[in-house]
Amino acid sequence: MTLPTASLARFSRLVRTLPALLAAGVLVSAHAGQPDDKLLGAARAAQPALIASLKDMVMIESGSNDAAGLAKMAAYTEKRLQALGAQTETRKAGEGPGSIVIGRFTGTGKGRIMLIAHMDTVYREGVLQTQPWRIEGNRIYGPGIADDKGGIAVILHALQILNDAGWRDYAKITVLFNSDEETGSRGSGELIATLAAEHDEVLSCEPSSAAPESLLLGASGTGTVHLKVHGKSAHAGVNPQLGRNALIELSHQLLQTEDVAKSVPGTQLNWTLSRAGSVVNQIPENASAEGDMRLTAPDGFDRMETALAQRIKNRRVPDTETTVTIDRGRPPFLGNAASRALAQQGQAIYAELDRPLTLVDMIGGATDAGFAARSGKATVLESFGLPGAGYHARDEYIVTDGIVPRLYLMTRMLQELGKR
Numbered sequence: 019m020t021l022p023t024a025s026l027a028r029f030s031r032l033v034r035t036l037p038a039l040l041a042a043g044v045l046v047s048a049h050a051g052q053p054d055d056k057l058l059g060a061a062r063a064a065q066p067a068l069i070a071s072l073k074d075m076v077m078i079e080s081g082s083n084d085a086a087g088l089a090k091m092a093a094y095t096e097k098r099l100q101a102l103g104a105q106t107e108t109r110k111a112g113e114g115p116g117s118i119v120i121g122r123f124t125g126t127g128k129g130r131i132m133l134i135a136h137m138d139t140v141y142r143e144g145v146l147q148t149q150p151w152r153i154e155g156n157r158i159y160g161p162g163i164a165d166d167k168g169g170i171a172v173i174l175h176a177l178q179i180l181n182d183a184g185w186r187d188y189a190k191i192t193v194l195f196n197s198d199e200e201t202g203s204r205g206s207g208e209l210i211a212t213l214a215a216e217h218d219e220v221l222s223c224e225p226s227s228a229a230p231e232s233l234l235l236g237a238s239g240t241g242t243v244h245l246k247v248h249g250k251s252a253h254a255g256v257n258p259q260l261g262r263n264a265l266i267e268l269s270h271q272l273l274q275t276e277d278v279a280k281s282v283p284g285t286q287l288n289w290t291l292s293r294a295g296s297v298v299n300q301i302p303e304n305a306s307a308e309g310d311m312r313l314t315a316p317d318g319f320d321r322m323e324t325a326l327a328q329r330i331k332n333r334r335v336p337d338t339e340t341t342v343t344i345d346r347g348r349p350p351f352l353g354n355a356a357s358r359a360l361a362q363q364g365q366a367i368y369a370e371l372d373r374p375l376t377l378v379d380m381i382g383g384a385t386d387a388g389f390a391a392r393s394g395k396a397t398v399l400e401s402f403g404l405p406g407a408g409y410h411a412r413d414e415y416i417v418t419d420g421i422v423p424r425l426y427l428m429t430r431m432l433q434e435l436g437k438r
Contacts, residue, residue: 053370054430060179061425068175068421069158071098075167076151076160082138082201088116091137095119095195098174102181104193111205116197118206120213123177125188129438132192132214132396134386135169135223135403136199140410149412157415164406164416169223170195172403176428188436192217199386202240202347207389214390218397219360219435221428222387225403228417231373233361234400235353236380239388241311241319242345243287243326245271249338251303261301262337265294268305270334278329282322284315286382312382314350351387353379356397364399367430371423402428 078094080087096106096119104121111118116138139162141149151160160167173193192213196206203210214220226232247268252261272289279287289309295302311322323344330340353361361377368375378401391398405420 053426056183057179057429057433058371058422058426060183061422061429064175064179064425065418065421067178068171068425069418071171071174072158072160072163072167072416073151075170076163077146079141079143079146080138080162080197081141081143081145082198083115084143085115087143088138088197092117092119092195092197095137095170095174096121099193102174102177109209111196111198112208113205114198114201116205118197118209119193119195121193123188123191123193125186125190125436127187127189127436127438129188129219129436130190130217131188131432131435132194132217132220132390133173133223134194134196134210134220134390135173136166136196136203136386137170138197138200139165139167140200149414156418158418159413159415161414164225164404164414165409166199166224166403168225168404168406168416169402172223172424172428176425176432179425179429180432185433185436187433189438190217191432196386203386203389204347207348207386210386210389211392214398215393215395218438220387220390220396220398221402221431222385222390222398222400223403224385224387224401225409225416226401226405226420226424227376227378228405228407228420230376231368231405231420231423232376232378232401233364234378234381234385234387235357235361236314236378237351237385237387237400238286238312238314238380238382239318239350240347240384241313241322242347243289243309243311243322244343244345245275245289245307245309245330245340246342247271247305247338247340249303249305249335250301252301254299254301258301261303262335263301264305264335264338265302267333267335267338267340268292268294268307271330271340272307274332275326275329278322278325282318282325284313285318285322286312287322311344312384314352314380316350316352318350319344319346348384348386348388349392351385351391351398351400353398357399360397360399363434364427364431367427368423370430371426373423402431
């Protein structure tokens with residue numbers, strides 16, 4: 019694979035400075051089989067406090083449209099960052115009711131690192147009444163505990179461990195917690211992209227799968243496709259022939275575009291919502307549909323738009339007008355050689371604990387890593403949060419067995435990246 023000059027420079031710098039050997043695609047840590055006992059001991063000692071932080075956050079209901087809950091989360095996370103010595107600011111998101119919390123740390127080294135996670139969840143107000151915080155064996159349940167309050171907890175407690183150790187071997191660390199990730203980061207995506215371009219590496223802290231634990235090298239981009247049909251109304255019983263049925267035309271267009279993604283490699287489109295008419299005895303004048311679009315190709319939006327425009331030219335109902343537009347959301351997150359080398363370093367760190375770490379090339383879900391990687395200036399890696407399952411569903415949980423390894427992974431990774 020040919021890399022752009024900037025990516026090639028980052029990759030070369032990464033390989034030169036890692037205490038590792040890159041052979042046959044496998045990165046071997048200088049500490050393989052020899053964990054840092056001080057860091058590991060600190061991670062173990064931090065587990066009770068991290069669990070307490072998780073409970074604090076889970077008890078704050080913070081759905082993406084819950085202004086009061088999001089304000090509480092913003093206040094909580096900003097206070098925690100200030101306690102760690104960060105210079106903080108809270109910005110109103112460009113869209114939605116929440117805010118963006120930014121914390122900046124200045125060190126004495128060379129590495130420029132950004133850490134991101136999100137404060138919002140998919141759950142509605144009152145969810146704790148039916149899905150309360152609870153601990154069962156090695157699982158802790160709670161709405162949003164994995165996605166993504168576990169990610170916030172990893173960041174806060176990893177920084178606490180390093181702060182307590184007096185570590186300042188980095189140029190700068192920027193922490194960003196946004197409040198609209200679950201609704202597409204429409205109000206924070208541009209800021210994430212802008213800030214990420216000012217850093218060498220971005221570690222995004224969405225949850226890891228519980229079994230096997232993993233790091234993520236790629237995630238699809240997202241968009242919403244809007245299909246609108248304009249026809250002509252008429253009395254459905256007396257003179258339907260005078261109308262131009264927008265519902266019939268919409269149905270025709272949905273059927274002839276349902277497989278359009280087959281002609282646009284690297285994309286996926288599923289029609290999910292539709293509406294037409296307002297009363298039963300009238301030929302509907304207007305009809306519309308929306309579809310969920312995913313893409314793993316940087317130019318997928320443009321090619322999908324062209325393909326759809328070509329297909330909708332074929333009409334079934336004369337004198338109707340069909341238009342299609344795409345609301346472009348997150349860009350795809352596409353890993354490269356530098357991010358894979360960084361992920362392999364993570365594998366080597368996990369090997370110090372005699373634990374496997376899987377590298378996942380691509381998932382259909384979307385994350386803010388897409389915005390972070392958009393400029394191509396930073397090496398981006400995803401899923402540094404806590405291992406768990408049940409995201410966006412009933413009984414979401416994290417596994418306590420993963421807390422210490424994740425804290426160790428984050429602290430060791432930050433130490434290595436700070437040496438640049």
